[in-house]
Amino acid sequence: MSRLIVISNRVSAPKGQSGGSQGGLAVALAAALREYRGIWFGWSGGMTDHFTGHIDLQRHEGVTTATIDLEGQDVDEYYNGYANKTLWPLFHYRIDLAEYDRSFGSGYERVNERFAETVAPLIEPDDLVWVHDYHLIPLGQQLRQRGLKNRIGFFLHTPWPPARLLTALPFHQRLVRSMLAYDLIGFQTEEWLLSFRHYIEEELGGTVDPDGTVRVGDRTLRAAAFPIGVDYKDFADTAASQEAAEACATLQDSAELKKVIIGVDRLDYSKGIEERFNGYRRFLEENDNWRGNVTLLQIAPPSRGEVHAYEAIRERLDELSGRINGEFAHVDWVPIRYVNQGYGRAALAGFYRAADVALVTPLRDGMNLVAKEYVASQNPDDPGVLILSRFAGAAHQLREAIIINPYSKDELSDAIRSALEMPREERIRRWNALIESVKRDDVVAWRRDFVAALEGVKVAA
Structure with a gap:
């Protein structure tokens, strides 16, 4: 050969x-x-x-x-x-x-x-x-x-x-x-x-x-x-590791029985993080019963710091997350945990498994493997829900995700509510279709x- x-x-x-x-x-x-x-x-x-x-x-x-x-x-x-x-x-x-x-x-x-x-x-x-x-x-x-x-x-x-x-x-x-x-x-x-x-x-x-x-x-x-x-077998093994289990437990314990939404993206204007924050804010405005009961964990390690556009998006996200937290936070609850550092694959697999919802909402993306990694990390008996941008290449394969227009904060708000309130039977049905795609097209x-x-x-x- x-x-x-x-x-x-x-x-x-x-x-x-x-x-x-x-x-x-x-x-x-x-x-x-x-x-x-x-x-x-x-x-x-x-x-x-x-x-x-x-x-x-x-x-x-x-x-x-x-x-x-x-x-x-x-x-x-x-x-x-x-x-x-x-x-x-x-x-x-x-x-x-x-x-x-x-x-x-x-x-x-x-x-x-x-x-x-x-x-x-x-x-x-x-x-x-x-x-x-x-x-x-x-x-x-x-x-x-x-x-x-x-x-x-x-x-x-x-x-x-x-x-x-x-x-x-x-x-x-x-x-x-x-x-x-x-x-x-x-x-x-x-x-x-x-x-x-x-x-x-x-x-x-x-x-x-x-x-x-x-x-x-x-x-x-x-x-x-x-x-x-993704390398499904390798990632599944990683998700089953002790380090992944510890990361999962850490996030679940810190959430204190609250629902967790996760976003994992390189800090980039193409990833739609700013639009995501605005959609989450609209969700909090329209669903006061969820205030104090859900947390968005956004992991966004910096990249390409020498390029001015990346400095600008970081400044806007710092300001926007601060405004949202200042507007909605309580003494015992912060709506957004915004983290500017990277994590290893095992830790991310644990975070994915602990999250009830994943927001993968790029404005334009060739494929997006975070969406597939999230699916691969889920508990088959109690899987989370994937919300996916129609402008990610992965949307052509992962059709059982909730597909949304990331530019619409109203559409994103509705999708978050649907995901958080989705019955377990429907979550399992959607996940079974998603995991088959992830396994087949690995x-x-x-x-x-x-x-x-x-x-x-x-x-x-």
Whole structure:
């Protein structure tokens, strides 16, 4: 079997069940590489005064990692700049927050070139190469220019915006044309795939066949949807651990028989936390019988502090949570517990299990694995209720959740009341349907389907 070479912006060595707070991508890729020989290559997160291309090779829990350090200018222009100030807001439909700067684009191209120069010697002729996410869109083209003839796939974890938004990006055709160097392009949902197909047809004059074959000029490749999942077995084991049980007991004891609503999100404007707080406030205004009997625990570890938009959302959330608590709190009750720190997977699994309701209400999200983790953590005999944004990719699969429009505080208020008052029989019925989806469409299926498709495509000439 061919080796699998995974390339992503950041590389996170596996930390075990009780380790640090790893994102969905890190957990999913570590699970993939445990079953395939190969290497996970990317940025270490560290900086160096002068880029040398030195590779730090390590092996953790069956996963081989190869990391490089970047210069400070690289981080400013490539990561904080083009990736997080330009592409991230644009891909999440926030064109009002997207910043366009010539230096950002130059840094983005430079770092992709450095990735290609450094990783190319590690790739053997029969290896499958799997590139991940918006940070590395041009990497396939850079590898082709260095003579690689391997099968190269690309998977986008974020949404793909409609053509009318993407065309606001300077040199958007140059960026999308670089993707034609891949043999297979994967998206989270059919919605994002359709947006990509529309751009190919309208802006590049290409064609897309019903089977996903994309033709632009003399290039032929395939595009398809591959919805990502959680490692269900591993997460279920984590949820059954002693640490998870202790975290569950801690939250239940601190709630003092009150109902618990939980939200777990990276601190980001795309996650809809501000709208969530406003919806919860409307719920408290309209349902005075629930005041003092329910608590919202919002866990939101900070991220990307160098980007002004993230500083602004943190300030607004600090102010908003303070106002809500000041308006409704009693001596023995605080409506919102707003926590700006991360927790390990075992602790989160325990918190999920203790929560009667989960609010997963992003304004736009490629998939959202928190929704699936919450479902996987529940007690089958007394499960909680998932409230899910219709604008999360997970809503296409988790249809038995309460699906809501996160922009409507009235709709969110009604959903919270319905979830808290939902009879046990209905909660069990909904959960049984949700857990079947989580088990079926897990990370193993995602990996299997994408790699099988990549093995089957015709290699680029």
